[in-house]
Amino acid sequence: MDTLSYKTVSANKETADKKWLLVDAEGETLGRLASKVAQLIRGKHKPNYTPHADCGDNVIVINAEKVELTGKKWSNKVYIRHTGYPGGQRSLTAEQLRDKRPERLVENAVKGMLPKNKLGNQLYTNLKVVVGSTHGHDAQKPEKFNLESIK
Numbered sequence: 810m811d812t813l814s815y816k817t818v819s820a821n822k823e824t825a826d827k828k829w830l831l832v833d834a835e836g837e838t839l840g841r842l843a844s845k846v847a848q849l850i851r852g853k854h855k856p857n858y859t860p861h862a863d864c865g866d867n868v869i870v871i872n873a874e875k876v877e878l879t880g881k882k883w884s885n886k887v888y889i890r891h892t893g894y895p896g897g898q899r900s901l902t903a904e905q906l907r908d909k910r911p912e913r914l915v916e917n918a919v920k921g922m923l924p925k926n927k928l929g930n931q932l933y934t935n936l937k938v939v940v941g942s943t944h945g946h947d948a949q950k951p952e953k954f955n956l957e958s959i960k
Contacts (some may be wrong), residue, residue, distance in 0.1 A: 820857040821879055825864035829951035831944075834915060835875040836955070843918035845959045846870060850923065850935050856958060863928065869937045869944050869951050874911035878903060888917065912938040 830849060834842055850864030852858050878886065886903040906913055915938045923929040937946060944951075 810960075818857065819862070820852075820855075820859045820864040821862050822864075824909050825852070825857075825862065826855075827864075828866045830866050830868050831950040831951040832870045832954050832956060832957040833872055834870050838874055839876050839878055839914060839918050842870075842956065843915065843922055845956045846915075846919050847922035847934070848959060849860060849893075849954070850919070850932050856919065861868075861928065863931055863935070865932065865935060867935045867937070867949070867951075868938065868954075869946055870915055871939050871942050871944055872929040873915045874907065874940050876914060888913075911940050 832846060832849075834843075845867050848854055850865045850870050852863075855864065859863060883904040884902055887900050888903070888906055889898060889900045891898050901909070903914065916936065919936055920929075920933055923932050939942065
């Protein structure tokens, strides 16, 4: 038996087959959408997934303003940030954030599901969230992706 033919192949940035995927967030629950998008960005749906490399796809999320939350989360879920100055803590409810910057709901949810290191910061740049159904990435020829195909 030739054992040399059974070498493990690790994908890296150069050998990764990166695609552009288009995901529609209309009617999707925020957390379920974010976990599936995070899997696509990390590349966990591919057979050559490598945990320490950026081998995932670029994902465009459209209709970010039409995402849904269950229960009373629109009024009870609070997003806290800090300006960096003393007494600079600011907070917004999910409803206020949706009215002000609806794409931030999806961005914050996906970013929280990525690794908290340099790789996670680099993977986050592969996410593009758009309000409405038109996006400026037509030149990349994104493929429409059905989230139901991911468990």
